[in-house]
Amino acid sequence: MNTILAIIKKEFRRFFCDRRMIFTTLLMPGLLIYVVYTAMGAITQSVAEQSPTPVVYVQNMPESLASALESALDVREQTVSDNEAKERIAGGEIDALIIFPENFDDLTVGTDVPEVSIYYNSTETSSATAYSTVSAILQSYEQSIANVFNVNAQQGEIYDLADSRSASMYVLSTVVPMVLIMLMLSGCIAVVLESIAGEKERGTIATLLVTPIKRSHLAIGKILSLSVIAVLSGISSFLGLILSLPNLMSGTGVEFSLAAYGALDYLGLFLVVISTVLVFVSLLAIVSAYAKSTKEANGLIAPVMILAMVCTLCSMFITSPSVGFFFIPVLNSSLCIAALMAGTFVVVPFVITMCVNIVCAALLSVLLGVMFNSEKIMFNR
Amino acid sequence: MQENEILRVEHLTKTFKLPLKQQKLEGGVKIKTAVDDLSFSSFKGEIFGLLGPNGAGKTTTLRILATLIKPDSGDAFIDGVSAVNNPYGVRGKIGFLTSELRLEDFFTPDYLFDFFSELHGVPHDLRNERKRSLFARFGIDKFAEVKLANLSTGMKQKVSIVISIVHDPDFIIFDEPTNGLDVLTAKTVTDYLSELRADGKSIILSTHIFSLAEKLCDRVGVIIDGKLAALDTLSALTAEKNLEDKFFDLYSQAKGERA
Numbered sequence: 001m002n003t004i005l006a007i008i009k010k011e012f013r014r015f016f017c018d019r020r021m022i023f024t025t026l027l028m029p030g031l032l033i034y035v036v037y038t039a040m041g042a043i044t045q046s047v048a049e050q051s052p053t054p055v056v057y058v059q060n061m062p063e064s065l066a067s068a069l070e071s072a073l074d075v076r077e078q079t080v081s082d083n084e085a086k087e088r089i090a091g092g093e094i095d096a097l098i099i100f101p102e103n104f105d106d107l108t109v110g111t112d113v114p115e116v117s118i119y120y121n122s123t124e125t126s127s128a129t130a131y132s133t134v135s136a137i138l139q140s141y142e143q144s145i146a147n148v149f150n151v152n153a154q155q156g157e158i159y160d161l162a163d164s165r166s167a168s169m170y171v172l173s174t175v176v177p178m179v180l181i182m183l184m185l186s187g188c189i190a191v192v193l194e195s196i197a198g199e200k201e202r203g204t205i206a207t208l209l210v211t212p213i214k215r216s217h218l219a220i221g222k223i224l225s226l227s228v229i230a231v232l233s234g235i236s237s238f239l240g241l242i243l244s245l246p247n248l249m250s251g252t253g254v255e256f257s258l259a260a261y262g263a264l265d266y267l268g269l270f271l272v273v274i275s276t277v278l279v280f281v282s283l284l285a286i287v288s289a290y291a292k293s294t295k296e297a298n299g300l301i302a303p304v305m306i307l308a309m310v311c312t313l314c315s316m317f318i319t320s321p322s323v324g325f326f327f328i329p330v331l332n333s334s335l336c337i338a339a340l341m342a343g344t345f346v347v348v349p350f351v352i353t354m355c356v357n358i359v360c361a362a363l364l365s366v367l368l369g370v371m372f373n374s375e376k377i378m379f380n381r
Numbered sequence: 382m383q384e385n386e387i388l389r390v391e392h393l394t395k396t397f398k399l400p401l402k403q404q405k406l407e408g409g410v411k412i413k414t415a416v417d418d419l420s421f422s423s424f425k426g427e428i429f430g431l432l433g434p435n436g437a438g439k440t441t442t443l444r445i446l447a448t449l450i451k452p453d454s455g456d457a458f459i460d461g462v463s464a465v466n467n468p469y470g471v472r473g474k475i476g477f478l479t480s481e482l483r484l485e486d487f488f489t490p491d492y493l494f495d496f497f498s499e500l501h502g503v504p505h506d507l508r509n510e511r512k513r514s515l516f517a518r519f520g521i522d523k524f525a526e527v528k529l530a531n532l533s534t535g536m537k538q539k540v541s542i543v544i545s546i547v548h549d550p551d552f553i554i555f556d557e558p559t560n561g562l563d564v565l566t567a568k569t570v571t572d573y574l575s576e577l578r579a580d581g582k583s584i585i586l587s588t589h590i591f592s593l594a595e596k597l598c599d600r601v602g603v604i605i606d607g608k609l610a611a612l613d614t615l616s617a618l619t620a621e622k623n624l625e626d627k628f629f630d631l632y633s634q635a636k637g638e639r640a
Binding site for chain 2: 002003006010013014017018199202203204206207208209210211212213214375379
């Protein structure tokens with residue numbers, strides 16, 4: 001026990017007494033995510049605010065549509081010929097030319113089918129907006145004259161019963177698992193490679209191996225201490241993400257309320273994070289111990305990263321997972337996080353996930369101990 | 382087993398697989414024998430020198446004694462404990478110093494001393510007393526709180542020596558302890574080895590420096606191509622000529638036999 005503690009204390013001292021390490025592993029990830037996401041939100045919002053009302057020419061404006069069109073678009077008087085107007089649309093000066101047949105309103109009552117032409121330029125954003133706006137107005141008008149039945153036509157009635165709480169929960173349940181798992185993984189990579197492959201490369205781990213400490217103690221001490229550091233790094237990234245989400249989504253109209261989650265949800269999330277970090281740290285420790293140098297370890301972790309990414313992507317598409325999925329490490333964590341964020345938490349899969357992850361980490365740390373004992377792995381250069 | 386025997390090496394053999402390209406260079410030879418059926422003993426309170434050219438198998442032998450690697454066959458017993466069957470038992474009894482074992486540059490000598498004492502299970506009061514006397518003996522006390530990265534090569538080596546004996550082992554294995562050191566630092570080290578012997582410690586050291594062996598060792602084993610070419614007391618080996626000339630004789634004899 002004492003030797004495990006000594007190893008843990010040493011790893012903490014190595015990390016927490018090094019200002020650069022603290023900055024690059026704990027402060028920078030969260031700060032970077034916050035700044036980048038907030039900046040992205042600010043940009044999308046300013047783009048949304050700046051987009052001007054499309055400028056259009058309308059020929060033979062029908063009375064029935066005048067108010068709808070004029071409120072949505074900047075209708076100007078056409079002072080040039082049709083061909084010149086079309087050139088202006090192609091050139092981006094004007095956004096659309098809408099030509100109604102004369103006496104459009106009369107025609108719609110009769111049996112003739114009047115034709116409306118909308119000239120636009122799909123490569124110009126505001127022109128495309130003009131086209132879709134006009135099409136939508138016309139379609140709804142067409143439906144209203146040939147009215148067979150109405151859908152959701154009652155004014156003042158709220159049909160979408162989702163409140164802003166569950167809307168934000170839905171967004172979080174799709175975004176958070178992927179981002180959180182990848183952030184945890186990158187936090188683990190940062191600390192594990194340095195501490196195991198780095199120590200092996202520099203020959204400092206061999207110095208520990210000639211002392212009478214048990215290899216398993218060295219493995220456990222390393223995995224536990226590195227997991228704590230990786231969790232802290234993960235928390236930093238997570239805070240950066242959560243705090244910046246309202247800023248990022250400010251242009252989309254989705255209200256974020258983290259208060260939607262209770263203490264139990266956060267506790268569940270925290271436990272999933274810890275168990276996942278244990279799996280990642282022990283897995284990366286194995287890869288690092290196997291590698292001859294930090295550089296080689298960096299190359300060898302590529303498959304681990306890809307597998308983790310595949311797992312998180314899968315969890316996006318598996319909407320109602322069967323229990324079997326929770327026996328696959330990383331995928332189970334991803335599914336659990338999604339369920340927690342969506343507010344559809346179920347106990348049994350959660351318990352399976354915790355058990356599978358902890359057993360997995362324990363087996364991997366036993367393997368790490370065996371590797372520390374192997375001269376082929378530790379001393380072969 | 383003789384009464385005061387502390388180390389007994391029995392038919393130690395260690396081979397390495399050659400890389401493919403090297404196999405071609407050596408005409409299809411797949412395996413290199415680093416240590417070839419080596420047997421010798423050393424006794425309590427003596428400095429035993431393992432002497433030989435670069436690549437003779439000295440470091441490999443010492444690494445087996447320190448339980449970092451296992452022999453293909455044979456065994457080494459340190460104070461009766463088998464390096465093959467009970468490596469944990471051996472690790473607690475030995476101090477091992479070699480250039481491949483490094484200390485983390487980030488830490489200070491003071492911290493490293495405490496850390497390794499803890500790994501060896503040394504009680505705190507004993508540790509502090511040892512730290513005081515060893516740091517004073519090597520002049521580390523003035524640099525006790527300086528990170529290793531900022532120490533000179535000589536000071537680093539002194540720290541390595543001190544760290545290798547935090548647990549006051551009775552059997553000490555030093556691999557080329559004076560390599561890369563200036564004469565002053567080297568003298569501090571050799572003087573200290575003599576002091577350890579005077580305290581009743583047993584030491585095995587490897588070196589390719591004949592003057593060092595002549596000055597320090599009580600008995601010497603000359604190792605050439607992994608085999609023991611001679612094993613005797615220093616006085617017997619140097620009865621007719623100095624150690625260097627004796628070594629050349631042994632070397633040409635060994636090479637001649639093999640040719």
